[in-house]
Each structure stands twice: as structure tokens, then as C-alpha cells.
Amino acid sequence: MKNQQAANRPDNTAFTQQRLPAWQPMLSAHVVIPGFLLIGMAFIGIGVALYITSQNIQVLEADYTGTGQYTNCSECANMQTTPCICNVTFSLTTLFTAPVFLYYGLSNYYQNYRKYGVSRDDVQLWGDPTRSPADACAPYQYIDSKPIAPCGSIANSMFNDTFSLYQIINGTKKEVPLDGKGIAWWTDYNIKFRNPTQGSLQDAFNGTMKPVNWSKPAYELDLGDPNNNGFLNQDFLVWMRTAALPDFRKLYRRITGGDYALGLPPGDYVLQIEYNYAVKDFGRKKVVLSNVTWMGGKNEFLGIAYLVVGSLCIVMSVVMLVVYAKYKFADENA
């Protein structure tokens, strides 16, 4: 009888009796008001730092769509013949400190269309150009039942304007060396994308077709550098990382070397553009020069947001203090 009772009796442990030792915090004014103050102050500090840093970033933008209010490259906008070369000139009054990056930017360009975003074949890009491409690549899957390499809309629509930058020194153009290495993710270049390893690149792509819009096959993307071809072309990799929003920038080149290691000195410059890419029907394109700091590119939002939230916190803590004092006061009075 006794044993049976003991067996029926529930375990008397802290857990079963819901009496586990516990920390019981409470969002009371004592904790929250100083907390808000602290957060507010910290945020204002961070915000100021971010804002100042962001202010120090130099950005130079030029729209070169050639239509509308911007007249850069207007001569190319309506021309049917390609390539069309046009120039954008600008002058710097102060040193554009290194590291300087050259971007192109597209707006109203939906790289995040769902169908667009999946229109690629990651297996093919992993070094197998001759495999039959994934169905997602359609309608850029086959041409005459030969697989397109690289297949799909993304690859097909690769940005193909080219830029070269010259400094005008005493009327003569001095080319600013543009570094196209390392503009893509390291992992993309080294792991996620691969070229076929057997034989020459051209042989490996034998039996495939170039994308419809490309003027050159994949293995001839960069004639100057044999290692920058096929699926491992840096510009291609950058393009393949589809942008999140319809207005986006992509990195084109870095200015690192030679006489420009410290940045672009003051002076006149001309940016020579080979105008190929047609966006004027729906959007615009631009070219951007910018430098970066520890916190990335120019981003006033972050700094301002920190400042706003920080000051809100402080205001709130004051409000709470007032409310709390009043409440307490009433409390003691009654």
C-alpha cells in the first residue's frame, strides 16, 4: 500500500512543481529610464561617428543614359550603331583619396525579377559549360539545340558598357590604370564559379553557343588577361550577383595602382565610355566614383538613423521620468 502510494505520488522536484529558481526581471522604470538614457547616448555617439565618416566620403556621379535632362552621351543614345564611344568629363579640385572605386549604376532595372533571378544554372557555372542547361534558363537555354554557355537571362543581359578613365594633363590624356581584379566575391571567384579544367578554354566551350546578346563568347571576354575569361570573368561574376533593388550599383573597377595609389589628384579627367547597353526605354544608367571608409561606402542613413533613435531614446527617458515622477507623486499623495 505504501509503495503504491509512493509510486502514484508525483516527483517532488523543482521542475515538476514549477519552482525552478529563476531570475525575474521586470521592465520597471528603474531599469528602463537609465537604460534608455544609456542607449540614447551610445547611439548618438555612434551616429555622430557614422555621420562624420559618411560626410568624408567623396562621391562623384554622372548619368550617361543620354536622354532627358542629362546630356552626357546623348549622341550615343539614339545611335543604332555599336560601339559608340562617348566621353564624360569632370574635374577634381581636391584629392579624391584612395581607395577609389568606379561603379556603374542602373536604375529601374529589375535584377530581382523572380524569373530573371532564377534564370541561371549554377551547375553549369561550376565548370560544366556543355551540360544541358537547367530549364530555368529558358528562353536562353538553347540555340539550335546547342546549349548556351552561360545560359539564362542574367548572363544574357550582362552589362557590356566599358569605361576607361584618363586624366588630362596639359591637354594630353593619361590613362588611369583600372584594376579589375578582386571586384567579385572571393568565394565566387575561387569556389562557386569554375572554368572547365581540361584543355584550353575554347575547347571546353566547344559545342556551346554564346548568349544571344553577347558579342563575344565567354572565353573571349577579356582578351587582355587569359585568366579573366569563361565563367571566371570578374565583371561576369559581379553581374551574376543579382541586385536586391531596382536601383543598384555594381563595382566596375578599382583605382589602386601606379601614380594613383593615393587617389585621384586634382585635375581634369575624362571618362571614355563604350556605349552598348540599352536601358533608355525603362531606366537610366550612370557611372560613379567613390571611396570607402571602415564603414563602407557613403551611407548617411545609418548615421542619421542612429542619431534620431538616440535622441528619441533620450526624449523618451525624459518623458518616462516625468510620467513616473507624477505617478509616484500621485501614489504617495493618495
Place this chain on the structure above:
Amino acid sequence: MDFSALRNLISRYCTGEENWVDSRTVYIGHREPPPGTEAYIPQRFPDNRIVSSKYTFWNFVPKNLFEQFRRVANFYFLIIFLVQLIIDTPTSPVTSGLPLFFVITVTAIKQGYEDWLRHKADNAVNQCPVHIIQHGKVVRKQSRKLRVGDVVLVKEDETFPSDLILLSTSRDDGTCFVTTASLDGESSHKTYYAVQDTKSFNTEKEVDMLRATIECEQPQPDLYKFVGRINIYQDRDEPIARPLGSENLLLRGATLKNTEFVYAVAIYTGMESKMALNYQSKSQKRSAVEKSMNAFLVVYLCILISKALINTTLKYVWQSNPNRDEPWYNGKTDHERQRHVMIRAFTDFLAFMVLFNYIIPVSMYVTVEMQKFLGSYFITWDDEMFDEELGEGALVNTSDLNEELGQVEYVFTDKTGTLTENNMEFIECCVDGHVYVPHAICNGQILSGSSGIDMIDSSPGPDGKEREELFFRALCLCHTVQVKEEETVDGIKRGIHQGKATSFYISSSPDEVALVEGMKRLGFTYLRLKDNHMEILNREDEVERFELLEVLNFDSVRRRMSVIVRSSSGHLYLFCKGADSSIFPRVISGKVDRVRARVEHNAVEGLRTLCVAYKALSQEEYHNMCQLLDSAKLALQDRDRKLAEAYDLIERDLVLLGATAVEDRLQEKAADTIESLHKAGMKVWVLTGDKMETAAATCYASKLFRRSTQILELTTKRTEEQSLHDVLFELGRTVLRQHDSLTHDTFSGLSSEFQDYGLIIDGATLSAVMKPAQDDSSGNYREIFLEICRNCSAVLCCRMAPLQKAQIVKLIKASKEHPITLAVGDGANDVSMILEAHVGIGIMGKEGRQAARNSDYAIPKFKHLKKMLLVHGHYYYIRIAELVQYFFYKNVCFIFPQFLYQFFCGFSQQPLYDTAYLTLYNISFTSLPILLYSLIEQHISMDILKRDPSLYRDIAKNCLLRWRIFIYWTFLGLFDSMVFFFGAYFLFDNTTFTSNGQLMTTNTQMIFGNWTFGTLVFTVLVFTVTLKLALDTHYWTWINHFVVWGSLLFYVVFSLLWGGVIWPFLNYQRMYYVFVQMLSSGPAWLGIGLLVIISLLPDVLKKVLCRALWPTSTERIQRLKADGVFQRVLPQGHDSLLDPPQCTTET
């Protein structure tokens, strides 16, 4: 044999309905009756296999799937999954398939396991051996092979293999003892009787000779009802018909006791046995929370559909520009171009539905179910609800209603056995107005051995002496008490120290035991029932023997019982005892007035009174009665009604002997419990079958009525004087006047200041009130009655029939506020109200386990109700309320950014998050913290909840799930998701949100794509949502820390892993290194921190301000506790929680 098979066939074709008639004919031993009688029509009965399992090995998968997909939620997700399979949708079918699969699998495993256990149990039962008599021999067979009509030999302590009709027993008198503990929990031994004509059979041979058929009703689940008839064929004669009743029916599952063996014939086998019929579960009760949940779900479904519609419409508006519909860089296939625009629009709509479907949380149902299932263990584990005496703790029969315990507004309680101990003590008896008290009672302890009588009034004369002895004999004879000679049962037992050292009286009614014992102390000892003779030891130590001729059993409608006995001198008597209301109208002589006065006096003292009457019968009268009874007993149809009529005819023209008084003490802490329930804002109603005065006394004792309570009576006594109409209106006016003048005060919830009303109503008046109105003038009695009740803090309903109890509960349930009701009771007569109320609680009492079996929760004692409601109910409610709200909130946060993203991706249904994130968000990243919260959160400590019942008011009326709060949570979700999305948007937009990549390569600046954007939003989302829960948690045990921080860590580790490997089974590698790259960017860290804080700020702010400006009493207590100033009395406190004496005990 061939013939019978043929006939069988014919009969099945010709008399197709034969199997469906209301009665069945059983051929004992499968022997045909002699020719010339009815045609032998073998009916087909199921075999004796018990199948409690739902599935077999083969049908488990389809059947279980079918069962599961019958649930709306599962079906919805199945549809989504199928849509994803069929049309080209933004997310892979995996995202909804995997959670669905997970949910289905978990449920299937749980159900499969339970079913496997049932299979095991079934097999054990079905294969246990039974002894069947075949051709005069005993054959061992497996239980499942037993057929209807088989004669079975059952030995002592064996369990009956099916429902059996008792033919003969090893005892000469043809009785056997049975305990039905496994059926209804009553461990007392019940006597069953063999059929008179067969009780002499003692060997297999004899039994095998028997030719008889049994006609009986088709099986029905009522354990206590059975009617049938046995036709015994003896050579050539007309068959002898005998009635069969439930006293002849041995139920499957019951156990034979104290009887060497019995022969019995199987009539209901397998799934038709009464036990199996009782397996079928009761009606499903749904909690208020579940209803709110479903309402919210509908809202979300509407939101989902409107979102999809809006996006589809906008998509086509936006796409009217061909450059947007099909820009050159995003060519369509020819197939896509050719598709009709309507079809495209429809598939787009479906695709949006799929994209946003996660707003309906698939895992909410699983989580809620797990929460309920696991959470209910805390009730069974609770040591404070463990009763030493019973050796049992609380039982949870359904975990669906845990949170409903926190919502109770009306408590309906039984009196006897619930409020009181049901531990009867004989106090006094009154014979013709002379009062006898067993004198040896001191401090409630009976000093055994000393028996004597204290006569309070003057001694009666010699005539009185005779009456007195008749009275004592009546009480010794008019009962169904058994004498148990050993101590093996836990039933109602008291030692009788007469002759054998250990003998006990056992009865299903504690009153009877108390009475018989009282008689013993007054000198008349009931010894035993032997050979139909009751033996009494009288004062002179002589044994008197009375032949027991008939027992007219007690029932709660008649409220009396009778026996007819023949004394050794040949005189015939009918003794009747019962409630005064049912005896007095039937009495023609006796000192009615004096007895009535005494009865009323006792009732006011809170004693239970019974009246005793008798009638001497002539031989002829007895004969008539026998005929009356026999014909009623033999009836196959309407036997109960006919019996009642017969009883009514027999039990009349009685001579009143006297009355008894038995005390039933209040249960321990009953008053305290009732007081707590009152303070918690619950209205307590006592529903009892007892007399008004007794019940009222109990109510005063249990503090249901206080001295200050103004009692309103609505009883037969009053309605006799005035018409019901007038009484009702008068009471209504009284109450309402009070109410009106105090409406402005009631706002504060103060009950002590204005007049407290208590209402007493009796069964008869109640049925008059409930009677549907005949004309307009008498119209709305019901409404007026309800109005009165609403304004009374306590109501006592006495003289209630069991069904009336349920009626009352139903009436309140259906009243316009739809309050949540709780019924608590211990006896079979409470079952109807337990089933009717929103929450039914059974007390594991002395009147068997029926109430506990039919209840949703069973507790050992009434006092445990306090903890059950005030602590467990409160906890479960706040836990599940948070669970439900949080689930909707986190899914709004999850899906709304995806909706917003559509505006920036050309409404192309581009998912914002990766497939893995979409899939795992609900089932792993954010599931455990909320589950754990909903299991162990304690916003306030248990002791405070118990000490301050008024805290219960804080959660009354489902207040945490009101629309206002739901909308708050939804807007919080919307706000947060806007912060996530636009925060990330501004970080990305127009500027380069980049990584300077110091970690990866030197001095590179790389651009992030859309997956990084989604991952950033998702990371903020997971952190915000988890931290929001962390902010809501008031009770941080190590498990909380482990789970909350653990699941955040899990998210990070998972993301690292998911992005860290090229997964060969995926045909895309879009997440490769995305997470690491994101983390290598300084602005990402800053952005995540900022956005998380912005999302959490408003909620924190709201909480702090609300707490300071409009604190609930719960929050005040929390603050007091946090401040450590429990001793300090808060001013303007209107709640008991702030009473100084109660607060000082806190350490």
C-alpha cells in the same frame, strides 16, 4: 449443421431486418429450443475481440493521413503544397512541404505510438484464456474466440471476458460479489444474482443440459441499465420466462470476488460489451482561447487573400507598360507569352498566396497542442494537489481546456461529497418526536463498545417502546448495505466489532452505512443477509430473522427506497425511507407534525435528514404488489417507467415512524476555497439534491452566504403564497434597485460595500421558471431570473434532479454574456452538469468514480480547486494567450517584408528569404523559445496568486485575447516588419551597402545582392522576434536562457553552415557565403543592432508607460515584489492583495 447454415442464409435474405430489431435472442450454449417454439434464427454477433486501437498495420498510413487532413489547418497547407507542386511558384514546394511533413510526422508518430500501446493492450486482453463449457466439458479458449451464447466458467478474481448473464454460482443463494473498480472505480463489492431457475446448477453437465433463450435489448452503453428475459424450456412445457435486470448482468471488465466460481452466458461480446461501448469518447469541448484563435486565423486568412489580390492587381496595372512586363533583359518563353491573361492572373494570384502563406502559422497548431499536452503534466505532477488519503493526485482527462481554467466565471458545485466530506456520522434519530442520540460521541470520536441511548425527551410509554423498536428494525432492514468480512477493499468501511474482529459495512451510499452503524450503537446490529434472510441482533442479543421479499431500490428521482420483509412470525412489512419531501405526502398517520418540526430543526443545523415510514401488509396486498412488480420487471420496453409507476402504487398510505439525522462535515478548507473563488470574481452556485435548510446551513458554514448576505428566496413555500410572477418581479426589483444606485460604484469592482445578495431556489420553482412561456404576460421569467442571478454573488439551488443541474448550467451558458462555467461534483448525479459545463471537474469521491471519469479534470478534494483555477488556470491562460498572440505577431513580422518587397521587384513574387529560412523559421529558429515560454512562464509567483485571488480578475473575460490586444500585436508586427524592410532598404538603396571585406581579401569592396538583402532582413527578424519574447519573459530559469540564446546561436550556426558549403543536392547555390560576407561588413552589424533596437523600443515604451499609468493589479504586485516593499500597503488599493495582514507574510 448444414441446415442451420442454409436457414441462416434464408433468414438473412428473407428477414433482412431481423438483425436490426431492438432486441436480440441468444441461444444458450447454441442449442436450439425444442421444436414448436419460435424459429431458430441465429443472429450474427461480433466475436469477442476488443479493438480499442484505431489503426491496423495496413491502414495506418492512409487512415491516419485522412484523419489528419480532415483538420482545416493541415488541409490548408496540403493545398498550398499541391499548388506549389503544380504551378510555377516562387518558393519551392519544400518550404511548405517540409513543415507540413514535420507536423504530420510528429502527429503520426504520436498517434502511432499510442495506437501501438492500444494494440498491445488489446492483444493481451484478446488472448487471455477463458473457460467455455462445451458438451459438458470445460474448454480453454482465447478470449477473442468467445461467442454470444457460450457458457463461460469464471473463477474467483478473474475478470469477466464479456457481458454475461449469471446462471449459477458456487454460493447456494445464487449470488456472487463483483467489484467494478475498473469500470467505474467503485471498489465496493456489489451483489449480483443468478437466474432463479438455474441457480442450482453446480456442474458443467447440468449447465450443459440447459435449454433456454435470452431475449434482451441490443447493447447500449449505460452501465447500470439492462432489461431482458430468459425463457427456460423444460420438457414439453411452455417455457418459463424470468425477468433479467442489471442485477443479473455481469459486465466485462468487472472482477469476481468472494465467490469460488460462476457459470454465465455471454450475451454482449467484444465491441458490443458495455465497457467497449463506453470507450467512445465524449463530446469535444472547445476553449474560449481556441475560439479566439480561430477568429484571428480567419482575419489572417482575409489579410492573406487581400494581400494576394492587391499584389495581383497591382502587378497587372504596373505591367501595362510592356517595358515592365517584358523588358529585353528578362525575356519570356513563347509558352508564357501565349498563355491567356486570365490564367496568368490566376496563377499569379496563387503564386502570391503561396508566397504569403506563411502568415498562417503552420506550426501554431502543433505548438498549441504540444503546449497543452505537455503543460497538463504540471497539473498531474502538482504535489499540492496530491491527496495522501486517496494516494492520488489530480488527473487530466483532456488537456484541451487547460487555459479555460483561468477563465471561469461561474462555478457550479455539488454539495454532498464536494463541499462536504460525504463522511457520514449518525447524529440522532427521532421516533414519534422522541429524540435519541447515541451518547458516546465526544469530539466527534465514537467511543466504541459503549452503546446506549440518551433520550432527550421524556421516555415513551410501552406503546412508544414498540414503535421505537419498529423504527430501529426498519432502519436495520431498509437498506442495501453489505457486510464485508475482511479488509481488502478501500470502499466505505467501518469495523463492527461483533463476533468476527474485522467486519465492515459496505454500501454505495455512505448515509446507509452511517444509519446502520447508528442503529448498532442503539442496540440493533445488522448481521448479514443469508439465504434471503436478513439477520438482526437485537438488544437482548437474540438474532431476529426477516425474509427479504422485495427491494425497491433507491433512485434519485423518487428519493426513497423500500423493502418488503416477512418477519419470523409471518407478518409482512413494507419499510420505506427517504427524503422528507418524498415521504410526508405518502404518510397517512403518525406524528407528522412533531417529526416534521424535528426534521426542520435538524436541517437548519446542516444535518442530512431521512424519514422512515412503514406499512403492515396483508398477504393479499403483498400478492398484488408482487404481481405489480413482476409485470413491471418483465416488461422489455419502458421497464423503468413501469417500475416507477409500480413503486408509486406500492409506496403509499404509509405510517410515519420517525426521522434520522446524519451529519456530513464540510471538507477541509472548503470555506477558504469558496471565499477565494468569490474574491476571484467567480460566482459560486451550489446545486444540490438536499433539503433547502440543510443546504443553506452548509452554505453558511462554507461562507458562501455571509452574515451580511441578504437572502432572496425563490422557493415553493413562497410561490405558494404569491404567484411566481409576483415573486420574481419583486425580487427583480429589489436587486435592480440596488444595482442601479450602485452602478457607479461597481465600476471599481468593490463587492464589500454594497449589499451582497444570495439566492435560494428549489427544483420545483426552477422548473416553473424554466417552463417555456405560455403567454406574453408570464413571458420572460427566464430573463428576470437570469437578471436576478447575475446580481447575486451566491446562488443555492436545492432539491435538484441531476438533469436540472445540467439545465441550470445550460441556462447560464446560454445567457447573453456567455460566461465560462465550471461544474464540480463527485457523484453520478453530477455527471450531466459536468458534461454540460465548459469545464467539468470531478472530485474523486466516495460515490464512485463516475464523475471523475466523465470530467475534464479530476481532483481529490474540493480545496484543490483553488490551486487548479487560481494558479494553474491563471498560468495556462497567460501562457497560451501569449503563445497565440506571439505566433501571429512573429508571422506578420516574417511575411510582411516579403509583401513589401513585391513593390520593389515588379510584383514578380520574388521571395525575400532563402528557401531554408522560409522553411525553418517557424519550425526551428523561433519555435522553441515560445514553446518553452508557454510551458514555464510565471508572470507572478505561485504563492501570490494563491494568496490574492483577486488577481484572477485581471485575466477575466479572455482579456488577453481581446481584439484590441490582437490588433496591437498585429500592428506591432507591421511596424517591426516595416522597420526590418525599410531599414534594410535604406541601407542598400542609393548607396553602396558594402563590405570592405577586410576579412576575406584585402581591400576589396564588394556589392551585395538580393540574397544578402533578404538575409539581413531575416537576421534582424529572428533576433527581434526572439528578443521580444525575451522581454516578455518574467521567469528566467536556466532552461529559458538555454533555449532563447540557444536558438539564436542555432540560427547563426545554421546560417554559417548553410552558406558555408556547396550543397550538392541543391541546384542553386545562392546562399553560398552570403551570411559570412554580410557579417564581414561593419554597417551590417551596425544596421542589425539599430533595427533590432528600433523594433523593440515601442513595445518597451508601451509596457513601461502602461505599467506606470494604468497598472493592473498584477503589475502592481509585480512592482511591489520587485521593490521588495511587500509590507508597505499601497494606498487606494481596492484589492485584497493590498491588505496588510496578507502582505506581511511574504519573505
